[in-house]
Amino acid sequence: MPPTASGFGPPPGPPAAATAPTGRSGGNLRRNTVWAFVGALLASAGWATAVIVVPDLVSTDSSPRSLGGYHLSDDFCATAKPSRLLQTYTVTTDSNSPSHHTDRNPALDSMNCSMSLKRTAGTGGSSASAEYASAYIRADLHKAVNPAPELRANKALYTARGYQATDLPGLGEEAYFLYKDDGSSTYHSLYAEVDVLDGGMTFYLTYNASYSQGKDNPPSMNDLRTALQEDADNALRAMRK
Numbered sequence: 001m002p003p004t005a006s007g008f009g010p011p012p013g014p015p016a017a018a019t020a021p022t023g024r025s026g027g028n029l030r031r032n033t034v035w036a037f038v039g040a041l042l043a044s045a046g047w048a049t050a051v052i053v054v055p056d057l058v059s060t061d062s063s064p065r066s067l068g069g070y071h072l073s074d075d076f077c078a079t080a081k082p083s084r085l086l087q088t089y090t091v092t093t094d095s096n097s098p099s100h101h102t103d104r105n106p107a108l109d110s111m112n113c114s115m116s117l118k119r120t121a122g123t124g125g126s127s128a129s130a131e132y133a134s135a136y137i138r139a140d141l142h143k144a145v146n147p148a149p150e151l152r153a154n155k156a157l158y159t160a161r162g163y164q165a166t167d168l169p170g171l172g173e174e175a176y177f178l179y180k181d182d183g184s185s186t187y188h189s190l191y192a193e194v195d196v197l198d199g200g201m202t203f204y205l206t207y208n209a210s211y212s213q214g215k216d217n218p219p220s221m222n223d224l225r226t227a228l229q230e231d232a233d234n235a236l237r238a239m240r241k
Contacts, residue, residue, distance in 0.1 A: 061146055061148070064200055070139070073111060077099075085207065088120055092118055100113040106144075108142055135206065137206075138204045148174070152174075174196070175195065175229075176195055177193070183210075187210070188209075190207070203235065
């Protein structure tokens with residue numbers, strides 16, 4: 001073609017069309033997409049099965065725990081009667097003792113019992129009697145949270161304040177005994193407590209007493225641990241009947 005007046009040839013033609021992908025690469029793409037979809041379905045199904053078979057895989061420290069058959073009672077003083085402790089004491093009956101209360105809530109059910117005590121005649125000497133003694137019993141059914149961290153923190157707080165803590169294996173899922181004699185050479189101020197965790201249930205049995213040295217014979221730490229542990233075990237059994 002002859003040159004134009006400007007001395008240049010005609011403008012270049014349009015660029016060549018892009019080459020279409022071959023049938024082989026398109027098949028690979030479709031096949032990869034299908035397998036990715038199938039893999040997602042299998043993973044989803046496997047996770048759902050794991051949640052059903054092994055629920056702890058998706059539970060957290062705050063997830064609610066099973067109540068394991070524990071239930072409320074309208075008279076917790078009767079349900080959790082501390083029979084072993086009452087071999088040494090009798091219950092003072094007045095307008096405030098014994099007293100019990102039961103609360104129902106979608107997140108937390110609770111029941112408690114409190115009683116004033118006096119030393120039974122003939123125990124610890126003919127004239128032995130505590131100047132003050134009481135028992136307090138409480139059980140909580142936690143339906144919205146896991147109470148384990150709270151119970152363990154309670155143990156740590158008491159030991160930091162000088163209480164002796166002893167684990168009680170075989171009682172619930174976890175249990176411990178707390179004890180402190182906060183008196184002097186002439187006076188004893190005793191505190192003893194058994195705390196129990198069993199799934200979503202927490203249980204507390206507390207004993208308080210004061211004694212004058214030389215006049216009364218206070219129970220030993222071992223005697224209190226034995227009595228409160230036995231009474232706690234009996235109360236847990238009664239709460240599951």
